[in-house]
Amino acid sequence: MTAISADHLRVTRGAATLIDDLSLSFGERGSVALVGPNGAGKSTLLKVLAGLDLPQAGRVRIGTGDLASLPGAVRARMIGFLPQHFEPHWDLLVGDLVRLGAARNPELGVEAVAKTIARFELGGLERRRWSTLSGGECARVLLAMVLVADPPMLLADEPAAALDIRHRLGVIEALAERGRDRLSVVVVHDLDLAFRFFERVVILVQGRIVADAPAAELIADQRLDEAFGVRFERIRTAEGWSLQASKAKT
Amino acid sequence: MRAWVLLGLALAAAIVVAASAGHDWASPADLWRAIEGDRDLRSRLLFDWRLPRVLAAALVGALLGLGGAIYQGVFRNPLAEPYLLGSAGGAALGATVALLVPLALPQSVLLPVLAFAGAWGATVLVLGIARIAGAIDAAGLLLAGVAVAAILGALRSFTMLALSDETVSLQVVLSWVLGGVQTPSWGVLGWAALMSLGCLGLASLLATRLDVLGLGETMAASFGLDVRRFVALAVLAGSVVVAAAVAFGGLVAFVGLAAPHIARWLVGPLHRPLLPASALVGAVVVTLADAIARALLPPAEIPLGLVTAAAGGPFFILLLARRLRG
Numbered sequence: 068m069t070a071i072s073a074d075h076l077r078v079t080r081g082a083a084t085l086i087d088d089l090s091l092s093f094g095e096r097g098s099v100a101l102v103g104p105n106g107a108g109k110s111t112l113l114k115v116l117a118g119l120d121l122p123q124a125g126r127v128r129i130g131t132g133d134l135a136s137l138p139g140a141v142r143a144r145m146i147g148f149l150p151q152h153f154e155p156h157w158d159l160l161v162g163d164l165v166r167l168g169a170a171r172n173p174e175l176g177v178e179a180v181a182k183t184i185a186r187f188e189l190g191g192l193e194r195r196r197w198s199t200l201s202g203g204e205c206a207r208v209l210l211a212m213v214l215v216a217d218p219p220m221l222l223a224d225e226p227a228a229a230l231d232i233r234h235r236l237g238v239i240e241a242l243a244e245r246g247r248d249r250l251s252v253v254v255v256h257d258l259d260l261a262f263r264f265f266e267r268v269v270i271l272v273q274g275r276i277v278a279d280a281p282a283a284e285l286i287a288d289q290r291l292d293e294a295f296g297v298r299f300e301r302i303r304t305a306e307g308w309s310l311q312a313s314k315a316k317t
Numbered sequence: 318m319r320a321w322v323l324l325g326l327a328l329a330a331a332i333v334v335a336a337s338a339g340h341d342w343a344s345p346a347d348l349w350r351a352i353e354g355d356r357d358l359r360s361r362l363l364f365d366w367r368l369p370r371v372l373a374a375a376l377v378g379a380l381l382g383l384g385g386a387i388y389q390g391v392f393r394n395p396l397a398e399p400y401l402l403g404s405a406g407g408a409a410l411g412a413t414v415a416l417l418v419p420l421a422l423p424q425s426v427l428l429p430v431l432a433f434a435g436a437w438g439a440t441v442l443v444l445g446i447a448r449i450a451g452a453i454d455a456a457g458l459l460l461a462g463v464a465v466a467a468i469l470g471a472l473r474s475f476t477m478l479a480l481s482d483e484t485v486s487l488q489v490v491l492s493w494v495l496g497g498v499q500t501p502s503w504g505v506l507g508w509a510a511l512m513s514l515g516c517l518g519l520a521s522l523l524a525t526r527l528d529v530l531g532l533g534e535t536m537a538a539s540f541g542l543d544v545r546r547f548v549a550l551a552v553l554a555g556s557v558v559v560a561a562a563v564a565f566g567g568l569v570a571f572v573g574l575a576a577p578h579i580a581r582w583l584v585g586p587l588h589r590p591l592l593p594a595s596a597l598v599g600a601v602v603v604t605l606a607d608a609i610a611r612a613l614l615p616p617a618e619i620p621l622g623l624v625t626a627a628a629g630g631p632f633f634i635l636l637l638a639r640r641l642r643g
Contacts, residue, residue, distance in 0.1 A: 119538045143541025150539070156393035156531045157586035167528055171540050213539075 070095045070220055070250050071116060071134075071146075076125035078111055078274075085111045086122065087274035095219070098246025100261035100282070101254045103271035104295055109254045110151060110224050112271065116252070117148040117222045143171045147218035149226040149242075151254075153209050155197055161208050162193040168212035175216060183215040203234035210238065214245075221245055223253040239264055262286050263307040270294045320583040324597040328375070331601045335371045335608035336363070340615035343367075370500040374607035374621075375600040376513050377498050377566030378576075380558055382599020385573025386580065386592050387520055387555040390527035391548055392458055396636060398574035399436070399559040402458065403465035405573075407439025408432040408556075408563035409494055410473045416490050417480040433560035439465055440552050493567040496622020498607055501565075509565060516558045517596060523551050524588040531586070569622050571629020572599050572606075578636065 072092035078085045085108045093099060101109050114120040116127055118134045127134040129145065137145075155164065165184060169175045184190060187207045192200065200208065206226060213221070227238035235257070243264035245251040255261040261268055262282045270278040270290065278290040285291060286308050292299050297312040337343050343351075343363055351360035351368070381399070388397045388404070399405045411431030415424055446461040473494070481487040501509060526547055529537045534544050562569070576599035577591065583598075584590040606624040613619055 114535075117539060119535060139538070139541040139543050141541075143539065146539070148535075148539035150533075150535050153536060154533065155536075156533065157528075159528075159531075159586055163528075163585075163587055164532075167525075167532065168540070170525060170529070 070130065072128045073112075073116060074125050074128070076112070076115060076122045076127070078108070078115060078120070078122050085274050086115065088125075089274065089276060090125075091269065091276060091279060093220075093250055093252060095250060096246060096248055097250060097267060098243040098265045099250075099252045099267045099269060100243075100265035101252060101269050101271060102256075102258060102261050102294075106273075107271040108274040109271055111274075113148075113222050113224050113252070113254060117146050118142050119148065140171070143218075144216060145218055145220060147213040147216065147221045149209060149213050149221070149223035151224040151226065151228065153205075153226075158196045158198045160193070161189055161195050161197065161200070164197065164208055165189070165211050165215055168215045171216045179215060179217075183211050187211040202230055206230055206234060206238055210241065218249075220250040221252070223251070225254045225256055228256055236260070258291075258310050259308070262310070320594065324583065324594060324601070327601045328597055328604070331604040331608075332371055332375060335374065335604045336367055338608040338612040339367060340611070342612075366500055369503055369506050370498060370611075371604060371607070372506055373501050373509065373565060374498045375604045376506075376509050377562055377569065378572060378599040378601070378603025378606075379513055379596040380516060380562035380565070380599070381569060381572040381603065382576030382580070382595040382597070383516060383520055383592060384555055384558040384562055385575075385599070386577040386588070386595035387523070387527070387551060387558060388573065389577050390523075390531065390588055390591075391551040391555060393531055393533075394458060395578065396459060396574070396633075396640065398571065399555070399562075400568065400570045400573060401466070402462035403439040403443050403469060404436045404556060404559050405563055405568055405570075406466040406469040406473070407435035407437070407442075408560045409435070409568050410439075410469050410476070411435025411560075412493070412563060413473050413476050413490055416493075417476060417486060429560060429564045432564045433556060435469075436559045436563065437553060437556035439469060440556055444548075444552065492620065494622075495620035496567040496569040496625065497610075497618070497620050498566045498603075512561060513596075516561060517593060519554055520558065520592050521589070523554060524592055527551065527588040531588075566603070567620075567622060569603065569606075570626040571633060572602055572625055574636075575629050575632050576602060578632075 070093050074090050076086050076089045089112065103109055111120065115122050118127065121135065129137060134142065165180055169180050184193060187210060189207060189211060192204060209226060221242065223242055227235040230238065239255065239260045242251050242253045246266060265282055268280065268282045268285045269276060272294045277294050278285055278288060286301065292315065296315055298315050300311040300313065302309040302311060333345060336348050337345065348363060351363040384399045388399055388402060389395055411434050412428050415427040415431040420427055443458065443461045443465050447457045450457055477487060477490055481490065526542060529540050529542050530544065530547060532540065538544050577595045579598045580591055580594035584594045606628065607621050610619045610621045610624045
């Protein structure tokens with residue numbers, strides 16, 4: 068069963084085409100890594116899929132319905148969105164932030180909030196203000212805010228990019244693990260992590276999909292090298308593959 | 318909880334002090350006698366003139382504090398203020414027109430309606446200019462607000478000069494532009510109190526959505542908020558509050574800026590507690606400022622707006638400096 072699908076999306080900003088006649092679909096479960104060079108349109112695509120931006124042409128379907136015609140409150144319960152940057156305008160308490168996330172679903176009670184706070188190990192931080200948190204703590208709070216409502220679909224825009232490797236590993240692993248019983252689509256910059264943790268990898272270049280396949284197949288594909296304009300040396304490790312890039316020969 | 322007790326006590330104390338203060342200082346015992354229904358002339362003056370005036374000042378302050386909290390919430394900007402964003406100036410222009418232009422409707426209807434239209438129109442204009450200029454940050458909004466406020470001020474001055482042929486009406490408009498609480502009858506005061514409560518209720522309906530908006534537009538949208546529609550709605554609600562404040566108290570600067578800040582120190586930034594707390598702080602501030610305005614140079618009265626501007630201006634400069642540095 069298809070959860071989200073995009074038909075012939077086109078997104079333009081002024082003269083620039085950010086997404087160019089792009090179609091793809093995701094099932095109800097699975098972990099998908101969205102990769103590609105800078106400016107490939109990954110963030111734009113994710114925002115359109117989340118219903119936060121409207122395409123100039125084409126449409127996004129959710130189940131059998133049209134995403135654009137879905138009421139905002141319903142959409143917010145179905146799709147969780149993790150932005151690349153998050154900075155609240157007011158210096159709220161961690162507990163208040165998680166409660167605001169839970170408010171998306173009026174059926175969620177205090178237990179859901181308490182459970183989420185325990186799950187993301189935020190117990191000691193509940194009464195702390197956002198401005199006093201470290202980068203890793205901020206990432207955990209953001210995850211808790213979005214996941215407290217337990218949306219069946221999660222679209223994450225590289226929320227771990229600015230973190231140190233230990234925290235990045237934790238966040239990426241948590242996001243990929245969600246794909247076991249739900250849908251988790253994540254923009255990942257670190258290719259090693261993308262191929263190691265995600266089942267499916269979609270490569271985006273200049274607003275088009277150049278490859279979309281299971282991670283295990285795509286790792287050996289030349290299209291990966293072409294997409295990033297480098298030559299990858301694929302090194303077998305205990306955990307999977309490690310990619311070592313060097314400048315492409317012209 | 319402690320913050321609310323503190324705010325309640327502060328307001329009670331401010332009201333007692335303000336009711337005592339004036340050309341003729343009254344002791345708390347005098348006040349009590351007047352409230353108990355003493356028929357002595359002095360008691361009646363206190364009861365019919367000073368007490369309603371003090372309570373009206375508290376209501377104007379509450380509305381200003383509430384309006385400021387809504388504006389800061391909508392614009393996600395702690396420097397936003399109805400006065401600085403031209404909204405109060407728009408209300409003043411509308412009210413000036415109502416006072417000076419002979420129109421078919423009675424003034425009691427025209428004044429609040431035109432004040433609201435002015436407040437709303439000015440805010441939408443400022444928001445539009447900032448949006449077109451692509452700068453919805455602190456500086457962009459404030460600059461657009463300053464420009465719009467200057468234009469509206471010029472229009473208002475022109476209206477005043479061109480349309481008032483008698484000095485009496487000019488005096489009325491002028492005292493009102495400089496900020497000053499009118500002394501209402503107890504009946505009018507009752508209506509004003511009901512309306513202020515209504516404004517607080519209206520604003521409280523927006524509280525959670527103001528919190529969500531404060532997460533940033535992208536996050537708010539992903540949490541299901543229709544950002545554009547909500548901002549338009551909240552600006553409308555804010556304009557109602559500002560128009561009510563301006564209709565009763567004229568142009569009183571900086572209370573809308575300072576009250577939410579002080580309230581945030583006391584109860585934190587969540588809007589459910591912030592909105593009523595900001596109203597209470599505003600009430601305390603304006604009650605005291607109005608007392609100073611009445612008692613400083615008796616028997617003359619200093620315009621209330623001058624007192625709040627003299628105290629609030631430095632507060633604003635301090636905030637601006639802190640913000641620009643940090």
